[in-house]
Amino acid sequence: MVVISDIIVQGVQMLLVLLLAPLLTGYVRKIKARLVRRQGASVFQPYRDLLRLMRKEVVLADNASWLFRVTPYITFAAIWVAAALVPTFATGLLFNWTADLIAIVALLGSARFFLALAGMDVGTSFGGIGSSREVMIAALAEPAMLLIVFCLALVAGSTQLSTVSHLLASSYVGLRVSLGMALVALFMVAIAENARIPVDNPATHLELTMVHEAMILEYSGRHLAMIELGAFLKLLLYVSLIACVFFPWQIALYGSGALSYTIGAGAYVVKLALAGFLLALFETATAKMRVFRVPQFLGAAFMLGLLGTLLLFVSRSF
Secondary structure, three states, X not given: OHHHHHHXXXXXXXXXXXXXXXXXXXXXXXXXXXXXXXXXXXXXXXXXXHHHHHHOOOOOOOOXXXXXXXXXXXXXXXXXXXXXXXXXXXXXXXXXXXXXXXXXXXXXXXXXXXXXXXXXXXXXXXXXXXXXXXXXXHHHHHHHHHHHHHHHHHHHOOOEHHHHHHHHHOOOOXXXXXXXXXXXXXHHHHHHHOOOOOOOOOOOXXXXXXXXXXXXXXXXXXXXXXXXXXXXXXXXXHXXXXXXXXXXXXXXXXXXXXXXXXXXXXXXXXXXXXXXXXXXXXXXXXXXXXXXXXHHHHHHHHHHHHHHHHHHHHOOOO
């Protein structure tokens, strides 16, 4: 009976992230439109876009290989699994033993690896440009992300997300300079990894500025729908990661009952709404930076992660 209950809770977690991911993207777009005094599309527009793409025929280039065909499914599966491992409304779920920060970084890196290969597969200039820029950003973002992981691991003594979340929710940790640096660095990495302003602008298709959109320009139909849904899940993953690690309030403990799970789910939705509003406000107030300034942006995230880690080596009270 306990095993069945664990499977049900883990299944709810996987369905929750899948259903909420397009809604979060639609919500951010709606808030951005309202902030610049436009009506904007409905918050449910991403669901309609996905359904429209699923109904369309897939158009493939003559020289597209098997890699180009399977990449949308591989990237979607890797990102969905990574998103489902982050505690949202409860900790200690069935797959908790795999919910390791390093494993999540590895899953996201695998998805990016296949997407960059697929961008170059058909041999178009746009795909090559997008893949090279994506790999350049990844080469800077992943070391910064690993330093953030080390910083959190030094504080919590573990890279398991449930352990980190449980410890940071207690009064044992308190406010620390190193955690503040890790939070800012994680936000900067999340901006770069999700192709958001100021690193990239997913709403435009300009040759000089495209990164993620250039890689997927040759995709259509259900393949494009899978990639778009993966991008929605990736944004949700980073928001959930920030909420789980730095704002772990009201996350239910393992086996605490249906009422605690319901409260945890409600608190999670409130955190998503607040994070979406802050993201839209930040993007509205910020201009898109030129591509050659992205290394400076991610270099700052790397230095913040490094300083936070070094401070913890100097003294655990930091």
